Amino acid sequence: MRQERADIVIIGGGGAGLRAAIAAAEADPSLDIALVSKVYPMRSHTVAAEGGCAGVVQDHDSLAHHFDDTVSGGDWLCDQDVVDYFVRHATEENLRLEHWGCPWSRRPDGRVNVRAFGGMKIERTWFAADKTGFHILHTLFQTSLKFPSIRRYDELFCTDLLVADGQCGGVQGIHMATGETVALLAPAVIIATGGAARVYRYNTNGGIVTGDGMAMAYRQGVPLRDMEFVQYHPTGLPGSGILITEAARGEGGVLTNSEGYRYLQDYGLGPETPLGAPQNKTMELGPRDKVSQAFWHESQAGRTLSSPRGEAVNLDLRHLGEARINERLPFIRELARTYIDVDPVHEAIPVRPTAHYTMGGIQTDGRTATVMPGLFAVGECASVGLHGANRLGSNSLAELSVFGRVAGEEAAALARSGSTPPEAALLGEARDNAARWEALRGARGTERLADLRNAMAEAMEEGVGIQRMPGAMEKTAATLRELRERYGHLRLEDDSLAFNTEWLSAIELGFLLDVAQAMTAAALARRESRGSHQRPEDYPTRDDAGYLKHSLAHYRRADAPEVAWQDVNITRSRPGERLYGGAARAKADADAKEEAEP
Amino acid sequence: MSDSIAIYVARYRPGQDEAPTEQRYDVPLSTDLSVLEALNYIKDELDPTLAYRWSCRMAICGSCGVMIDGEPRLGCKTFLREFADRGELHLRALDNFPVERDLIADVERFMDHLETVKPWTVHNSERPVSEGEYRQTPAELERYQQFSQCINCGLCYAACPQFGRDDSFLGPAALTLALRYNLDSRDDGSAGRMAALNADEGVWRCTFVGYCSEVCPKDVDPAQAVNRGKVASTINYGLNLLRLARGEHDT
Amino acid sequence: MTRKPYRAPQRWSWWLKNPAYRRYLLREATALPLFIYALVLVTGLYRYTQGQLAFTRWLEALQAPGWLVFHAVAVAACVLHAATWIELVPKLLVVPGISGRSIKRGHQVAALIGSALVLGAALVSWPLAGGAS
Ligand SMILES: Cc1cc2nc3c(=O)[nH]c(=O)nc-3n(C[C@H](O)[C@H](O)[C@H](O)COP(=O)(O)OP(=O)(O)OC[C@H]3O[C@@H](n4cnc5c(N)ncnc54)[C@H](O)[C@@H]3O)c2cc1C
Ligand code: SF4
Ligand code: FES
Numbered sequence: 001m002r003q004e005r006a007d008i009v010i011i012g013g014g015g016a017g018l019r020a021a022i023a024a025a026e027a028d029p030s031l032d033i034a035l036v037s038k039v040y041p042m043r044s045h046t047v048a049a050e051g052g053c054a055g056v057v058q059d060h061d062s063l064a065h066h067f068d069d070t071v072s073g074g075d076w077l078c079d080q081d082v083v084d085y086f087v088r089h090a091t092e093e094n095l096r097l098e099h100w101g102c103p104w105s106r107r108p109d110g111r112v113n114v115r116a117f118g119g120m121k122i123e124r125t126w127f128a129a130d131k132t133g134f135h136i137l138h139t140l141f142q143t144s145l146k147f148p149s150i151r152r153y154d155e156l157f158c159t160d161l162l163v164a165d166g167q168c169g170g171v172q173g174i175h176m177a178t179g180e181t182v183a184l185l186a187p188a189v190i191i192a193t194g195g196a197a198r199v200y201r202y203n204t205n206g207g208i209v210t211g212d213g214m215a216m217a218y219r220q221g222v223p224l225r226d227m228e229f230v231q232y233h234p235t236g237l238p239g240s241g242i243l244i245t246e247a248a249r250g251e252g253g254v255l256t257n258s259e260g261y262r263y264l265q266d267y268g269l270g271p272e273t274p275l276g277a278p279q280n281k282t283m284e285l286g287p288r289d290k291v292s293q294a295f296w297h298e299s300q301a302g303r304t305l306s307s308p309r310g311e312a313v314n315l316d317l318r319h320l321g322e323a324r325i326n327e328r329l330p331f332i333r334e335l336a337r338t339y340i341d342v343d344p345v346h347e348a349i350p351v352r353p354t355a356h357y358t359m360g361g362i363q364t365d366g367r368t369a370t371v372m373p374g375l376f377a378v379g380e381c382a383s384v385g386l387h388g389a390n391r392l393g394s395n396s397l398a399e400l401s402v403f404g405r406v407a408g409e410e411a412a413a414l415a416r417s418g419s420t421p422p423e424a425a426l427l428g429e430a431r432d433n434a435a436r437w438e439a440l441r442g443a444r445g446t447e448r449l450a451d452l453r454n455a456m457a458e459a460m461e462e463g464v465g466i467q468r469m470p471g472a473m474e475k476t477a478a479t480l481r482e483l484r485e486r487y488g489h490l491r492l493e494d495d496s497l498a499f500n501t502e503w504l505s506a507i508e509l510g511f512l513l514d515v516a517q518a519m520t521a522a523a524l525a526r527r528e529s530r531g532s533h534q535r536p537e538d539y540p541t542r543d544d545a546g547y548l549k550h551s552l553a554h555y556r557r558a559d560a561p562e563v564a565w566q567d568v569n570i571t572r573s574r575p576g577e578r579l580y581g582g583a584a585r586a587k588a589d590a591d592a593k594e595e596a597e598p
Numbered sequence: 599m600s601d602s603i604a605i606y607v608a609r610y611r612p613g614q615d616e617a618p619t620e621q622r623y624d625v626p627l628s629t630d631l632s633v634l635e636a637l638n639y640i641k642d643e644l645d646p647t648l649a650y651r652w653s654c655r656m657a658i659c660g661s662c663g664v665m666i667d668g669e670p671r672l673g674c675k676t677f678l679r680e681f682a683d684r685g686e687l688h689l690r691a692l693d694n695f696p697v698e699r700d701l702i703a704d705v706e707r708f709m710d711h712l713e714t715v716k717p718w719t720v721h722n723s724e725r726p727v728s729e730g731e732y733r734q735t736p737a738e739l740e741r742y743q744q745f746s747q748c749i750n751c752g753l754c755y756a757a758c759p760q761f762g763r764d765d766s767f768l769g770p771a772a773l774t775l776a777l778r779y780n781l782d783s784r785d786d787g788s789a790g791r792m793a794a795l796n797a798d799e800g801v802w803r804c805t806f807v808g809y810c811s812e813v814c815p816k817d818v819d820p821a822q823a824v825n826r827g828k829v830a831s832t833i834n835y836g837l838n839l840l841r842l843a844r845g846e847h848d849t
Numbered sequence: 850m851t852r853k854p855y856r857a858p859q860r861w862s863w864w865l866k867n868p869a870y871r872r873y874l875l876r877e878a879t880a881l882p883l884f885i886y887a888l889v890l891v892t893g894l895y896r897y898t899q900g901q902l903a904f905t906r907w908l909e910a911l912q913a914p915g916w917l918v919f920h921a922v923a924v925a926a927c928v929l930h931a932a933t934w935i936e937l938v939p940k941l942l943v944v945p946g947i948s949g950r951s952i953k954r955g956h957q958v959a960a961l962i963g964s965a966l967v968l969g970a971a972l973v974s975w976p977l978a979g980g981a982s
Contacts, residue, residue, distance in 0.1 A: 039651075040709065042750055043659040095727045101719040101782060103739060103746050110733030134658055135746065142717040142775075154709070177698055177852050206653035239630075242656045308630070335656060338675060340630075450642035494647040498612050498852065499699040502646040612853035668866060696854035704854050759870065762859045805877075806937060809869040822940035829941060 001181045001434060003427065006034035006151070007415040008408075009171055009184050011158050011213055012192030013041030015133070015400035016379025016407070018140040019093075020190050023408025024415075025147040031415055034184055035144070036153040036173065038208060038504075042141045045194055045206040046400065049133020050245035050331060052125035053397035055091035057114055061122040063087045068573065070395060073119040073287050074359075074388020075531035076548065076575035077226065077568055082366045082385040084571065086395075086402050093401035094126050102139040103128050105328075115328075116250040117394045119287035119580075121280050125394040130245050130331045136397060156182060157504050160433045161189065161216050161375065164425035168220075168374035172430045174437065176504065179497025181437075183430040187418040188374055188411040191217060191362060192404070195380040197230070199516040200355035200465075201457035204236050204243040213381040215511035217362045218518065222370050223552040225383040225566070226360035227515070228522035228533045231391055232466050234291040236354030239309025242339055244332055244351055246393045249284040251328050252276050253317045255291070256348070257303040263313075267294040269581045275319050282581040289390040289532040290580065292353040296466045305350060309340075312350035321345075353466060357396065359387040359532065360522070363552060363566075368407040374418065378407040383550075385569070389531025441503045442495025447486045449502065453509055456483055460516055464523050470538045477520045477560065484513055484558070518553035518561050525563040526551055544575050600685060603627045603678055605636060607648065608690035610697050618690060618697060621645075627678055633689070634662050634673035637701075650701035657815060660751035664701050665690045670756035670813045694755055694762040708752050711768045715776035715794050720787030732784040742781035745774050745823055747816045754810035754820050760803050767803040768794065770810040770820030777823040780830065792834050801827040876933045879926035886923040935961070 008024050010017045013035055021035045037044065056066050066087040071078050098104055098112065105113045105127050117125040128135035144150050158173040162183065170185035196211025197203040218224050234255070235244040249255070254275065257263045262283065265272045269286040273279045284291070295313060298304055304311040317325060317332075322345045325333055329344075336342045336349050362377035364370050364384050370377055378384070379400050386399055420426070456479075463469075463476025487510060494502040528543035529535050549565040556562055579587050602624045610618040623644050625636045634652050641648050651661040655674045662673040667687050681687040695703035725732070754770035755761050761769045776795060780788040795801050804824045811821040864870040889911075896907040910916070935957055 039653060039659075039661065040705075040750075043653055043661050045654065045659070047659050047749075048654050048656060092727055095731055098731045099719070099721070099725070099727065099784075101779065101784065103743060103782075104731075106734055106736050106739055108736060110735045110738070112731050131658070131747075134749070138746075138750075142712075143719075145713050146716070146718045177704075206655065206659060208653045240655065331658075338657065449646065492646070496611060496614075496647070499649045499702050501649050502641075610855050612855070615855075617855060693857070694859075696856045698852065698854050704852075757869075759859070759863060762863065807870070807873045808937070808940075809867070809873070811940075812869055819940070825937070825940045826943070 001183055001430065002175075003183050003185070004034070005032075006184060006186045007031040008188045008190065008411045009034045009036060009186040010190045010192060011036050011171055012044070012194060012379065012381070013037030013039070013141070013152070013154075014044035014192060014194050014379060015046040015136055015140060015397065016404040017041075017044075017190070017192035018137070018144050019401045019404025020192060020378060020408035020411065021150050022140065022144055022147065023405040024412040025149050027409050027412035028416060029147075029149055031149060031412055033150045034153055034186065035150055036156050036158060036171065036184065038155060038157040038176070038212075040154050041144075041152070042138055043208075044137060045209050046133045046137040046397070048204070048206060048243065049136070049397055050130045050243060051247035051250070052115060052117060052127035052132045052394045053094060053136065054117070054120070054124050054392070054394040055094040055126055055398055056087065056124050057091060057112065057126075058122060058124065061124055065121050066090070066124060069119055069121050070386070070392055071388070071573045072576070072578050073392040074390055075542065075578060076544075076570070076573070077229075077388030077530065077550065079366065079385030079569040080571040080573060081569050085366060086386055086399065089402045090398040093398065093405065097136060097139055097401065100139050100143045102135050105129055115247055116278060116280055116285060117392070118246050118249065118285050118291070119281060119392045120285075120394070123280070125247075125250065127247065129327075130247055130329045133397060136400075153182075153184070157507070158212065158216065159437055159507055160430075161220050162426040162429055163220050163372070164421035164429065166372065167421045168372050169421040169423075169426045172433060174504070176499055179441075179500060181430070181434040183427060185420060185423065185426060186415070187420045188415040189376070190368075190407050190411050191375070191377040191381055192379045192407070193381045195358040196512065196515045197355045197358060199456065199460050199512050199519065200230075201454075201461045202236065202239075202241045203355040204233055204241050205356070210508040210512050211358075211381070211515035212508065212511045213377065214362055215514040217370065217372075217375065217377065218514055218553070218555045220372065221555065222372050222375065223363045223554050223564070224360060224515070224518045225363040225550050225552050226389070226522070227358070227518045227553055228464070228526050228551060229359035229387075229389050229531060230355060230464065230519065231288055231357040231359060231532050232292040232353040233356035234288055234295060234353050235315055235351040236356070237309075237335075237340055238307050238312045238350055238352050240339060241354040242335055243354075243356070244315060244335070244349055245329075246288070248315060248317060248329055248332055250278065251317075251324065252278045252320055253315050254284055255351075256314045256316060257298050258305045258313075259303060261303075263298050263303065264291065264294055267297065268583065269294075271582050281584055286580045287390055287578075288393065289534075292466050293534060295353050307350040310352065312352045314348035315351045316348040317344045318346065318348065357391055359383070359389065359391050360519075363550075367410050368403055369410060374414070374421075376407045376411055378403045385550075389533060437507065440490070440506055441492065441500065443490045443492045443506075445489035445491045447489045447491060449490060449492065449506055449509060452483050452486055452490075453512070455479065456509075456513060456516055459483075460519070464520055466534065468523055468533065468535050470535070473520065473524055477517075477524060480513065480517050480520060481560070484517070487513060514555070521561040521563055522551040522553050548575060601627055603681060604686040605640070606686065606688045607640075607701065608688070609648070609700050610691070612699055620688070625678070627682060629677070629679040629682070631678045632674050633664075633666060633676045633678065633687075636678060637673060648701075649699045658749055660749035663692050663751045663753045663756065665693055665756065670753040672751060672753070672815050675815055692752055692756040694758065694765065695752070703752070705752050707765050708750075708755055708769065708771070711772035712750065712775060714768060715772050716787060716791050717775045717779055718787075719779065719782065719785045720790060721784070722786040734783050738783040741783070742778050745778035745781065745818060748774055748778075748818045748820075749816055751815065753813045753815060757809040757813045759807060760805060764803075766799045768799050770824055771818075773801055773827050774818060774820045774823035777827055777830075792831070795827050795831050796834065801825075801831050804828070876930065879930040882919070882923045882926040883930065885919070
């Protein structure tokens, strides 16, 4: 076992981890920062984000509008002090990225351009064509190279947090090229390992998005919060789940069913907007939960199309014309041509909802600290309280910089003053863990890894998908329990050390199963419908009296997770009805009138 | 079209094999299956010991580059249907890099080269964020946009015989990255990057084979960047001579 | 636990593996006939200084079938070399105002036709202007 030391360890080289590393390095150049990632940082899944990154810039926009959109978009389950901090710092962080070289798309006068996005009242989504995440990630990665105090541990696969006396004192991992165990001790640890949508069969996520950090923290007793809220993105390619960004609709793309009808007007998002004149928060620019749910209803009514890789509706961009598609959506054109042989200039793209984003995650406070001393979490793996029951598109990329910076600064402050738990205890733990992982390598059981993974992914689609039926949810919970049991009898063919990817996948599957159980337990416990969590059969409406609360899933080893509740921080926006389309405008007019005649 | 295709994978297990040897796998043929999906099929159904890298499966993370029938390509952007008529295809790890195991190449050298060109913006006078953005017109953006599309997949290095001969050559993507920042209207750091471009390992190693641009999956055209780097390097050389003649110090 | 990566040696035959490399080597190889052709021309110049007879003999010697074949090869090499360089120009030059990023096929064709016209005009007008009389 190799032992190393640092002042701060950051697990994750995605947008959140890189931003945290830079912030810590800027806060105190004397700190030794270890940036650990199981892939080279620029391969992290932030790279796949397409549409854009929120931040108020236009004169007729305001922080209050961004706040309201986020809170109502999250169905009032957002912590409002956190949202407040977020909207106040998002633009500043986008600008910082600009100064670091991010190639934001521009207006003719050279200022940064913004586009419309779902659930946003006014255009405030900064974009770099339709490769926003790619450009943000590469900008951050390249900028991080100028700090000598950031030491990278590329392709080091973390398996455990090292904890003693209830305090986090480092991490341990497997060096992928050699199979060697590495224990990395530090007084401050930041988890930035991204989401977990790979628990689903059809998803927009890369193969590496397996909830590792969530599970590592969860196993050490840190609760996972709001895990029942999983966002289905309305427009993924059928089969592969590859994402067609919401910006396609922001630019004016429309959704039609098998009858060529723009069905969203039947689901509280109308009235129909003219072609080529998209209106904010209306029709195709409704929030993702509602647009995805509309697909489910259309499917029940038999009004979807059948495509070679499953049911779909049409996303029609043809009226935008080739020039605009090439300028604003070049990657979408490339993806559609490559993966389904459809050129959106001439044909509509078949799309369907696919699992996309985990609103929940490791519980943190507004400064990214978890309940465990020494441990921070940030990015998609964390639940800082920003997204509530449904995330607005383009808020999460902004979250990476706003809270990544906070995490870096907080960790730097702690690293300067903090102490590490007793080293002997940490290393003893590391040796025990290593022995456990050793036993898994080339395990001689009977169960096939791929079978378990597929069974899990199917079960999650069935029980904890867009609409959640009580029977199906129970069945999923039972299946997951059974899979956990079978996981103890894995048979692995590969007992080598160098790049033993079968071994690492098996460890990932363990993480995925824990996260899937937390999601299912929280979904069962929340007896209401809110945001992306819909129970149309038994609890079809929102219940503020009972469930205006965050769920907290606690790990209970072999038993089902225990779900507790935490109050939501509400400062100024009382829960109201979520209105979109014409209804929202009518309400705004009425409010304005009321204000005018007191 | 037959209903299966033979995929030969060059396998190398360090400590066990002296050199890579091909192993055959028969994979059911479906026209929309990518080479990456075929590898995933092999790993799940036929042989879990096969090692390769992948993540995004949408041609943006740059993980999955391999030699496919002798050409460097992305596994997730290459489809089996292309090889259906021949009924077979051959895979091996990216050329010009050491092979760690099976299809996994050691790309450390490439990562070092990226760092060498100082790929970050330098501002002569740092402007506080509160003063807003640096203005950049769409035309100014367009000057470097193409060169900012590189996904660091390393295919161009596998295509470059000069890098194959001597991997101290900074190579196509790193030199492209230098140009990307040099062309950015917000950047004042060109001078600092010229040393790397001018150096022995810099642009002048390139003999204009041009294959790097052919294999680039993102139309970055690294050969163009490298050769524009030569123009820049020449001008820089001339200017330095002039300064020297005037008795100023070399920069 | 150390790594044991496999390093494939670059063989002399590397350029045979791939059509792109063969094309590259062919382009580089065009230098050879062009070099020989330059030597031939220099020889001619030298013979010219040796007087009328030497020069005529040199000219006659070049009528031999072997030399004719060589000249055909040299012309082909020259054309090939020129074509590959014209292909490569866009990678070197950015003409502001004409092309956003780089030179397109149209510009190349236009430039070729343009130069042919200029050359043609020069060839026609030279004797007219009483040149070489
Ligand atoms: C297709 C797609 C499009 C999107 N588009 C948008 C958009 O337009 N706008 C928007 O706001 N949001 C978008 N999102 C969401 C947003 O991109 C993500 O939430 C965000 O990028 C997550 O960043 P992150 O830094 O938290 O994690 P990631 O970028 O996923 O990085 C996780 C890091 O952790 C490392 N890691 C994980 N496990 C381990 C381990 N065990 N050991 C060591 N390292 C580990 C990984 O290697 C990686 O470096 C999109 C998401 C997807 C999937
Ligand atoms: S220039 Fe092209 S081929 Fe080379 S690393 Fe970048 S994307 Fe890959
Ligand atoms: S898997 Fe990401 S580029 Fe192929």
